[in-house]
Amino acid sequence: MDYYPHLRLAEVERVPLTGVENVPYSPLMEPLTNLLALATAYAAHTGLSESTVSRLVLKNGSRLRELREGGDIGVRRVDAGLTWFSAHWPDGVDWPAGVPRPYLPSKGT
Template sequence: MNLRQQIIVVADTFAQARGIGRKRVSTLVLNRGSKLDDIATGGDLATGTFERAMLWLSANWPEGAEWPAGVPRPAFQTEAAE
């Protein structure tokens, strides 16, 4: 599974668990409602954007929802990196 597929699977799982649509997740995470749809149809995103989005999704993951299998979950950074 490539990085684009990973973010779509995670975002769609998040959306389903929260009872919202992909466009709403896209707005919350990427500040652009159409971005996740763009990625799902072959669009690209920068590595930093991917990393920030995955961290946001992990930090805001719905309680009781299972993180998608096969997608590494980012660890929380509780202290500043030295």
């Protein structure tokens, strides 16, 4: 069954993704792009290396680099990474514009 009949790889626009050339654009790629943007911003604001951020968020110090080089990742793992950033975002630092912030229920809920 074709769940995304409107997304045909041959017809999609190709846009640059940080560190990857000629990646086919799809709205399904936005969470990955957002994850990489959050990782870059988080590392810049905390002074942590990308490998340390990768280890904290994805439990693998080379995973963010691999993704920038064109590696793949499952949807659940991306979602867990986005949620991690939302829960651990530094106080006083603006969340990056254009990146939807995952909802985190309060601890009492």
